[in-house]
Amino acid sequence: MSPESKKTIEEKLYANETRVDKTPHLEIADPSVCLECAAKPCTTVCPARTYTWSEEGQKISVSYENCLECGGCRAVCPRSVIAWRNPMGGMGICYRYG
Ligand code: SF4
Ligand code: SF4
Helix, strand or coil, X not given: CCCHHHCCHHHHHHCCEEECCCCCCEEECCHHHXXXXXXXXXXXXXXXXXXXXXXXXXXXXXXXXXXXXXXXXXXHCCCCCEEECCCCCCCEEECCCC
C-alpha cells in the first residue's frame, strides 16, 4: 500500500489548492425565492459550508471561495436558482488526489 493511500480524507482535502477567482462562479439568481424555501437544503448539503442563512438579513450569503465544485447545491435547490459558471482557467479548486 502506497503512503498516499494511507492518508485520511481530511489529509487529502487539506492538500487541495484553491485559487480564488475575483468574479464569483456561484450566485443566487433570484434571492427572493429563498424566502419561500423552507428547508434551505443548500445550507446543509454543501460540504464546504458555502451557503449560510441569515435570520437577521433574511437572505443566504454565498462564500463562493469555499466551493469544492461538486455540484451538490444545484442538484438539491428545489427552485433551481443557483447560477453557475466554470471558474476562469487556472482558478477554483485544484484536487491533489482526484
Ligand atoms: S436551496 Fe435554493 S431556493 Fe432554497 S435557500 Fe438555497 S438557493 Fe434558495
Ligand atoms: S458545488 Fe458543492 S462545494 Fe460548491 S457550493 Fe455547491 S455544494 Fe458546495
